[in-house]
Every structure is written in structure tokens, then in C-alpha cells.
Amino acid sequence: MQAKAQLEQQIIAKQPAPLHSSDGDPQETAEWLEAWDQILDEESPQRAAYLLTALTERARSAGLELPPPSFNTPYWNTIRVEDELPYPGDLEIERRIKSVIRWNAMAMVVQQNKKDAGIGGHIATYASIATLMEVGFNHFFRATIKDQEGANQPGDFVYFQGHASPGIYSRAFLEGRLSLKQVENFRHELREEPGLSSYPHPWLMPDFWRFPTVSMGLASLNAIYQARFMRYMENRELVAPTDRKVWAFLGDGEMDEPESMGSITLASRERLDNLIFVINCNLQRLDGPVRGNGKVIQELEAAFRGAGWNVLKVLWGRGWDPLFAKDRAGILLKRMEECVDGEYQSFRAKEAKFLREQFFGRYPELAEMVADMSDEEIWDLRRGGHDSIKVYNAYRRAFEHKGQPTVILAKTIKGYGLGPSGGEGRNLAHQSKKLDENDLVNFTQRFNLPISEEDAKAAKFYLPPENSPEVIYLHERRRELGGYYPTRETKSDLVETPPLEFFKEQLSGSDGREVSTTMAFVRVLTNLLKDKTVGKRVVPIIPDEARTFGMESLFRQVGIYASQGQLYQPHDSDMFLYYKESKDGQILEEGITEAGSMCSFTAAGTAYSNYGVEMIPFYIFYSMFGFQRIGDFVWAFADARGRGFLCGATAGRTTLNGEGLQHQDGHSLVLSSTAPTCLSYDPAFAYEIAVIIQNGMRRMYQEDEDVFYYLALYNENYAQPPMPEGAEEGIIKGVYKLRAGEGKPKAHLWGSGPMVNEALRAQRILAEQYNIQTDVWSVTSYNELRRDALRVERWNRLHPAEPERLPYIIQVMRETEGPIIASTDYMKIVPDQVAPWLNGRLISLGTDGFGRSDSREYLRAHFEIDAESIVAATLSRLAREGKFNVKKAAQAMIDLGLRTEAIDPSLA
Numbered sequence: 001m002q003a004k005a006q007l008e009q010q011i012i013a014k015q016p017a018p019l020h021s022s023d024g025d026p027q028e029t030a031e032w033l034e035a036w037d038q039i040l041d042e043e044s045p046q047r048a049a050y051l052l053t054a055l056t057e058r059a060r061s062a063g064l065e066l067p068p069p070s071f072n073t074p075y076w077n078t079i080r081v082e083d084e085l086p087y088p089g090d091l092e093i094e095r096r097i098k099s100v101i102r103w104n105a106m107a108m109v110v111q112q113n114k115k116d117a118g119i120g121g122h123i124a125t126y127a128s129i130a131t132l133m134e135v136g137f138n139h140f141f142r143a144t145i146k147d148q149e150g151a152n153q154p155g156d157f158v159y160f161q162g163h164a165s166p167g168i169y170s171r172a173f174l175e176g177r178l179s180l181k182q183v184e185n186f187r188h189e190l191r192e193e194p195g196l197s198s199y200p201h202p203w204l205m206p207d208f209w210r211f212p213t214v215s216m217g218l219a220s221l222n223a224i225y226q227a228r229f230m231r232y233m234e235n236r237e238l239v240a241p242t243d244r245k246v247w248a249f250l251g252d253g254e255m256d257e258p259e260s261m262g263s264i265t266l267a268s269r270e271r272l273d274n275l276i277f278v279i280n281c282n283l284q285r286l287d288g289p290v291r292g293n294g295k296v297i298q299e300l301e302a303a304f305r306g307a308g309w310n311v312l313k314v315l316w317g318r319g320w321d322p323l324f325a326k327d328r329a330g331i332l333l334k335r336m337e338e339c340v341d342g343e344y345q346s347f348r349a350k351e352a353k354f355l356r357e358q359f360f361g362r363y364p365e366l367a368e369m370v371a372d373m374s375d376e377e378i379w380d381l382r383r384g385g386h387d388s389i390k391v392y393n394a395y396r397r398a399f400e401h402k403g404q405p406t407v408i409l410a411k412t413i414k415g416y417g418l419g420p421s422g423g424e425g426r427n428l429a430h431q432s433k434k435l436d437e438n439d440l441v442n443f444t445q446r447f448n449l450p451i452s453e454e455d456a457k458a459a460k461f462y463l464p465p466e467n468s469p470e471v472i473y474l475h476e477r478r479r480e481l482g483g484y485y486p487t488r489e490t491k492s493d494l495v496e497t498p499p500l501e502f503f504k505e506q507l508s509g510s511d512g513r514e515v516s517t518t519m520a521f522v523r524v525l526t527n528l529l530k531d532k533t534v535g536k537r538v539v540p541i542i543p544d545e546a547r548t549f550g551m552e553s554l555f556r557q558v559g560i561y562a563s564q565g566q567l568y569q570p571h572d573s574d575m576f577l578y579y580k581e582s583k584d585g586q587i588l589e590e591g592i593t594e595a596g597s598m599c600s601f602t603a604a605g606t607a608y609s610n611y612g613v614e615m616i617p618f619y620i621f622y623s624m625f626g627f628q629r630i631g632d633f634v635w636a637f638a639d640a641r642g643r644g645f646l647c648g649a650t651a652g653r654t655t656l657n658g659e660g661l662q663h664q665d666g667h668s669l670v671l672s673s674t675a676p677t678c679l680s681y682d683p684a685f686a687y688e689i690a691v692i693i694q695n696g697m698r699r700m701y702q703e704d705e706d707v708f709y710y711l712a713l714y715n716e717n718y719a720q721p722p723m724p725e726g727a728e729e730g731i732i733k734g735v736y737k738l739r740a741g742e743g744k745p746k747a748h749l750w751g752s753g754p755m756v757n758e759a760l761r762a763q764r765i766l767a768e769q770y771n772i773q774t775d776v777w778s779v780t781s782y783n784e785l786r787r788d789a790l791r792v793e794r795w796n797r798l799h800p801a802e803p804e805r806l807p808y809i810i811q812v813m814r815e816t817e818g819p820i821i822a823s824t825d826y827m828k829i830v831p832d833q834v835a836p837w838l839n840g841r842l843i844s845l846g847t848d849g850f851g852r853s854d855s856r857e858y859l860r861a862h863f864e865i866d867a868e869s870i871v872a873a874t875l876s877r878l879a880r881e882g883k884f885n886v887k888k889a890a891q892a893m894i895d896l897g898l899r900t901e902a903i904d905p906s907l908a
């Protein structure tokens with residue numbers, strides 16, 4: 001009966017558009033409906049639904065055009081009142097705790113802006129999300145989870161809405177985990193006392209924050225891939241399975257970021273029932289309403305439901321329940337359906353009278369429904385996201401739901417409780433940082449806070465006594481859930497990484513066989529995967545270019561991770577290297593999503609903290625589609641103290657040749673240099689790769705350093721020489737001498753990546769045709785050389801009385817003379833990074849400008865980085881220094897084929 005009653009209510013309320021505008025035979029319609037009602041009553045709702053589906057299918061196969069299925073449910077709570085579970089906590093105490101947290105969160109921002117106008121901060125967002133947070137803190141977010149062996153695993157993962165951070169701090173303050181000084185120094189991190197970072201930044205608060213979230217859109221995608229990675233760790237038996245959850249608290253405005261919704265089908269495809277999104281639908285973003293003319297909640301519901309998610313709407317607080325019960329004719333719902341978000345915002349931005357007149361007053365039946373309610377009672381009709389019972393029930397459902405991820409769409413009010421000056425429900429809410437005295441006092445009254453008027457006006461912090469029921473309750477709840485939250489684990493299970501000899505294949509050269517550095521890298525990876533100690537920790541991540549990089553042998557060797565195993569026989573199963581998918585597969589073959597792959601890299605690169613297991617991710621991608629596409633994710637990765645190897649394959653603006661302007665990368669090394677913890681390398685040879693990877697593994701996984709690596713990997717084949725004796729130090733620090741000339745060098749030729757070969761060719765031309773001896777150097781990292789020099793220079797600057805120290809680049813080059821000609825397949829600014837320490841000796845040749853499709857030979861001539869251009873640059877410079885005949889230099893330009901009058905390639 002209940003199901004039927006519900007359905008009736010829905011039918012009346014929704015009034016779906018009829019197939020034909022008029023009912024030609026009402027009697028027949030009534031008979032059908034009656035027959036169907038009978039089945040619903042006497043058999044089961046399932047049977048009734050089945051018949052409808054069968055009829056629909058029959059109609060479709062008969063070629064009838066039916067209205068498209070709706071992915072929306074009515075504008076009410078998904079969970080019916082009669083299905084609600086009682087609240088497991090003490091609502092009154094929790095309300096008091098929440099009020100204190102609200103107050104201190106607001107006070108934190110208001111105080112800061114009083115003493116330091118312009119320091120910023122947000123009050124309206126936490127005001128809207130407080131109940132959503134508190135129900136989580138009191139009843140859901142677990143700090144540790146015991147696994148089957150009884151060992152503790154870090155608990156649930158919560159991606160907090162970044163700019164709601166004052167509320168999270170405020171709770172930790174009440175818990176006694178943050179000091180008064182700390183909260184007084186919110187957004188003041190550089191004073192004597194420690195302060196609190198503006199937003200969740202593990203880099204700045206490594207014991208506290210786990211996930212950087214404040215850049216809109218990153219939390220959603222990272223949370224999805226985190227939930228998937230959790231399954232990967234479980235399926236590969238690297239951690240025991242638990243019922244731990246990944247919660248992501250997101251803004252409704254934030255959902256407009258393409259990253260927010262871009263991978264929601266992955267979550268449903270992977271059946272990530274460990275993933276819960278909570279979207280704080282306060283209907284506003286920064287400037288104004290998210291969907292003034294529409295309904296963001298309905299839009300999100302349809303999108304998520306269509307993508308296969310379990311959707312729970314929490315729209316109306318319990319005060320509305322009796323009104324719904326009275327609403328036999330469905331007028332209340334009809335009114336709710338017809339209002340757009342802009343109107344909902346106005347109802348709250350004004351006062352009760354307006355709400356009564358404009359919302360309820362639209363229909364006499366509605367006005368009648370609330371006629372005996374006072375303005376105060378009407379004003380107190382809450383939105384679902386402000387009602388702990390409604391929120392608890394949604395969380396509980398989400399927690400228990402199996403087979404699908406859940407999204408909770410919680411309707412709230414931005415700036416809830418802050419009053420007009422705090423911007424409650426108003427367009428300016430987001431920017432509001434101050435409350436006038438009147439609103440401060442009102443705040444304490446509205447939330448029953450025992451704060452004197454004087455203290456209220458000064459926005460003073462308030463803490464209830466240690467032995468108050470609130471504080472006792474607060475601690476007790478957290479004890480029950482395993483400890484305080486958030487916290488971040490800083491310990492990791494460090495591993496013994498392989499010694500350099502492990503890489504002997506790369507160190508001894510290729511015996512004349514022509515291989516690219518990408519191939520050399522794949523061999524390194526293959527061998528690491530076989531290693532007993534580190535092998536299982538390696539996570540190869542690829543966005544659909546494995547074949548481009550010659551990695552297909554790994555498919556068979558370690559398998560592609562597929563949570564369902566392989567449900568088909570691959571067409572190439574008769575081949576040795578077939579496309580093997582398996583439940584414990586090791587490769588994350590992500591398909592064409594660089595952003596998604598970066599999120600997998602993030603989950604793996606922070607697993608040491610989040611799962612207590614050091615994982616060693618190698619994310620190999622098309623270099624052009626790396627940093628410039630997903631740079632913000634890389635920034636967040638660095639903030640999260642991520643470790644791992646980013647490998648930009650098909651590197652170089654001329655080494656990748658036929659692909660042209662959109663593909664040929666000449667600037668990733670510039671972009672990678674901007675991430676403070678990223679070490680950027682541009683290796684030329686297999687042994688350089690081996691030395692860099694060995695060193696990187698040791699630093700990250702054995703010595704616990706929070707750094708990561710960017711390697712440029714090229715696809716040009718050439719013979720790989722054995723490592724010259726003693727080159728390791730220079731490879732790591734950034735430069736070493738590769739081949740000395742026959743006599744005293746007049747100039748020095750620097751090369752990076754495949755340009756080392758051009759430098760070597762130039763060395764021969766200069767010696768044979770111009771009788772000029774030069775030394776050739778391989779520069780593996782201009783960026784590391786620069787960073788070292790900057791550090792030394794700073795030290796010297798700050799210690800003027802101490803003997804001067806020498807940067808590595810000066811130590812290496814000070815005994816040399818003559819110009820230095822650097823050739824790179826990247827922009828000139830890459831070598832230019834070390835110019836300040838070379839007394840004007842450096843001439844950079846690089847690939848500034850748009851790429852072109854052509855062969856390497858033509859491209860390198862075009863960008864003037866080939867051997868001929870290196871020779872020309874050397875002669876030209878020597879001529880200007882009076883060390884080479886000027887006329888001969890001019891003639892050399894012609895002999896070498898330089899296009900002296902052509903347009904500058906940087907402008908072409």
C-alpha cells in the first residue's frame with residue numbers, strides 16, 4: 001500500500017506530459033490503470049515495474065516514439081520519512097558543538113580581517129556545510145580501520161571542500177588539537193608562532209591535511225581515482241580489503257569544472273561503492289547563483305543517475321514533513337518544482353514575510369497550509385542539508401549502498417546563520433569576511449551561544465570548558481571512530497632500492513645497436529617489475545600510448561588491471577604478447593585521459609602515507625599532453641608530497657618529427673621546472689636514465705624524501721654508449737664532460753637529450769674543417785644546476801663574512817675557457833637558466849616557436865639546433881671575440897647551409 005500511495009503522490013504531483021494531449025478513451029485508460037494498480041497492490045512493486053518495462057519494450061519494438069526516460073525524481077528527498085532511521089547521537093549536544101564550531105570558524109576569519117584587512121578567508125561556505133561536516137565527524141569519518149590481520153590501516157579518506165577549511169580548523173581547535181595561537185594565526189603562516197594555511201595543503205601542514213582540494217575540480221577527479229586505486233591495492237593484495245570510504249565534499253558551482261564530472265562514468269563502471277560524493281548545493285558560487293534560471297540539483301541528479309550513480313537528494317528538513325503529509329493534492333511539490341534556483345535564493349535572502357507571500361502565497365491551498373504558522377516557524381523550515389537527521393540518513397544509505405558510487409545532493413543556504421552583513425543567501429556571501437556588530441550578536445542568539453554581547457561584538461573565540469558535556473561528547477565520538485580527523489600519516493614503509501649494478505644492461509651500452517631512450521627506459525621498467533623487492537610496488541600508468549612507446553610486452557608480463565578480470569577472449573590471445581587484462585593486473589592502462597592518469601599517479605605516489613605502502617608509480621605519457629594539459633594536478637601532487645616518476649615520452653620539438661605543431665613538445669621542461677619538488681632531467685643515454693632512476697628511487701623510497709622526477713624520453717634510435725667512468729655525480733647534478741677534444745678546447749659544446757649527438761657531430765666538423773678543438777658535455781638537468789647555484793648564491797649573500805662557496809656549475813666550468821654553445825630540443829630558456837653563472841659565455845640554441853611537420857634533419861635546421869648550427873654559432877662567437885677570421889665565419893654560414901635571411905623560427 002505504501003508503495004502505491006507514494007506512487008500516487010508522484011503521479012499527481014509530476015503530471016508527466018501525456019503522450020497525446022487528450023485522452024481519447026478515459027474509460028479504457030481507467031481500466032488499464034486499475035489493472036495495474038491491482039498488480040501493485042496484490043503482487044509487488046517489482047512485478048508492477050516489470051510489466052511497465054515489458055510494455056515499454058513492446059511499444060519500442062512496434063516503432064512507437066515514447067517520451068525520453070526521465071532521470072529526474074520529484075524535487076523532494078529521496079529517502080521517505082517512513083524509511084528514516086532514528087538518529088544515533090544526541091542531537092541537542094551535537095547542535096551545541098556545531099554552534100561553537102560555526103562561531104569560531106567565523107571568528108577566525110573576521111578577526112584576521114580586522115587586524116589585517118585583505119588577508120581574506122571565507123565564512124559563508126562553512127556556514128552552509130557545517131551540518132554536512134558535523135554528521136560526518138560525529139558518526140562516519142573513521143580515523144583508522146583494523147584490517148583482517150588486526151593491523152591498523154589509515155581510515156576513511158575525506159576530500160574537504162577547500163575553502164570551508166576554517167570550519168575544519170575550528171573543530172580541531174575545539175578538540176584541543178590546534179592551539180589558540182594557531183587559530184589566531186589563520187592565514188598568517190610566516191610569524192613567530194605557527195599559523196594555519198589558508199586551504200588544505202599537506203605541504204604546509206603535513207600532519208593534518210591529506211588532500212589538496214581548493215583548486216576547483218581537482219577533488220572530484222582525484223577522489224574517483226583514489227577510490228579506484230583503493231580497489232587496485234586490495235585486488236593486488238597490497239592492502240587488506242576494508243569497508244573504508246572515500247568521501248568528497250564538493251561545491252555545486254565547482255561541478256561546472258570539466259574535471260568534476262568528466263570521469264563519473266569510471267566510478268560507476270568500476271562499481272566504486274567505496275566512493276561517496278556530497279555536493280553542497282547552496283545554489284550559489286562566487287558571483288551569484290549557480291543556475292539562477294534552472295535547478296542545479298535536478299541537473300546534477302539527471303547527470304549522475306544517467307551515469308549510473310546512486311543519487312540521494314536531501315532537499316528538505318524535517319519541518320517540511322508535516323506539510324508534505326498534508327499536501328494531498330501535491331500543490332506543495334508543484335510549487336517546489338516550478339521555482340527556479342534564483343527564486344529559492346531570494347526566499348532566503350529576504351525575510352519570512354516574503355517567503356510566505358511569494359512561495360506559499362502563490363496558491364491559496366498553500367497559503368492555507370501555513371496560515372497557522374508564525375513567521376518564525378516558517379523561517380525555521382530548513383533545507384535538508386541543515387537537518388542532521390536527514391543528512392545522517394543519506395550518509396547511512398550511501399555507506400551501505402552496494403555496487404554503485406553514491407552522490408548526495410544536499411540543499412543548503414550559503415552563509416547560513418550569518419545574517420545580512422554576512423551575506424546569508426546573498427550574492428555577496430562568498431566574499432563576505434566581516435559581520436557587523438548587530439549580526440555578531442544575532443549569531444550568538446540564533447545559535448544559543450553563551451557569549452557576552454561584548455565578546456560577540458569583538459568576535460572573540462569561545463571554548464566551552466574541558467569538562468563540559470559538549471567537549472566530553474566530542475572526544476567520545478572521535479574515540480569511537482578511531483581518533484581525530486583529519487590527520488595525515490607521515491611514516492612510510494621504506495624499501496631497500498636496487499643498487500646501481502642492478503642497471504648493468506643500461507650502464508654497459510647497446511653494443512652499437514640503435515635504441516631510443518624511451519626503449520631504454522622500458523627495459524629499466526621491465527627489469528624493475530621483475531625485481532623481488534620493488535617489483536610489486538611499481539605502478540606503470542599509461543593513457544593509451546603503450547604501443548607508441550614500445551611497452552606492449554608489459555601487457556603480457558604483468559597484466560592490465562581490470563577489476564572484473566577479462567570477460568572476453570582477446571582476439572590476439574594466440575599471440576605471445578596478447579592484451580591481457582586481469583584482476584590483479586599491475587598496469588593502469590587508463591585510456592585517453594591524461595588528467596585521470598595523473599590522478600592515478602597521485603593516488604599511487606601518496607600511497608606511502610594513505611595506505612602505509614610505498615608504491616613506485618611511473619606515469620608515461622605523450623610529453624606535449626603532460627604539464628601543459630594537467631599542470632594544476634601536478635601542482636597538487638607536489639603539495640600532497642607525492643613521489644614518483646613522470647615520464648614525458650615523444651619528447652623534443654624536433655625529435656618527434658612528423659606530428660607537427662600540436663604534438664612536438666619544446667616546453668615541458670620549462671613547465672616542470674616550476675614545481676618546487678620536481679627534479680627535471682633531460683637524459684641523452686640509457687646509462688643516464690639508469691643513474692637518475694636509481695638515485696631517484698633511493699631518495700624517495702629509501703631515504704623518505706618528498707620529491708618527484710620528470711624525465712624527457714625521446715624516440716630517436718641511436719647507439720647507446722657505455723657509461724664513462726665517474727660520470728654518476730655529474731649526471732645527477734646536471735652536467736658532465738662526455739668527450740674531450742684532441743687538444744686545448746677553444747669552445748665547449750653542450751647537448752641534452754638527442755642534441756648531444758648533434759654536439760658530437762659539431763665537434764667533428766669543427767675539428768676537421770675548421771681546426772678548432774672543443775669539448776662536448778652532456779647536460780642532464782639545467783634546472784638542477786640552477787637550483788644548486790641559487791641555493792649557494794643565497795647562502796653567500798646571507799653570509800658575507802664567510803668564505804664564498806661555489807655553485808656546481810662554476811666548479812665544473814671555472815677551469816675552462818671560451819664560449820659555451822648549448823643545443824637543446826627544448827626552448828632556449830632551458831639552458832639560459834644557468835647563464836648568470838657563466839660570465840656571458842653561454843649561447844643557447846633551442847626550439848622556440850611553433851613546431852612543424854617534417855623530418856628531424858629539416859626541423860633541426862629550421863630551429864638552428866643541428867650540428868651545422870652549433871658549428872656556425874661557435875665560429876660566429878669566436879669571430880666576434882677576435883679568435884676566428886670574420887670573413888671565414890661569414891663564408892662558413894654559407895658553407896654550412898644556414899639560412900641567414902630566413903625568418904626567425906621563434907616567429908615563424
Ligand SMILES: Cc1ncc(C[n+]2csc(CCOP(=O)(O)OP(=O)(O)O)c2C)c(N)n1
Pocket residue numbers: 124125128163214215216217250251252253254255280282284285286290414430
Ligand atoms: C580552478 C579554480 N577556479 C577558481 C577558483 C576560485 N573560487 C574559489 S571558491 C569559488 C566558488 C565556489 O563555489 P561553489 O563550488 O558553489 O562552493 P560554495 O562556496 O558555494 O560552497 C571560486 C570560483 C578556484 N578556487 N579554483
Ligand SMILES: [Mg+2]
Pocket residue numbers: 251252253254280281282283284285290
Ligand atoms: Mg555553491
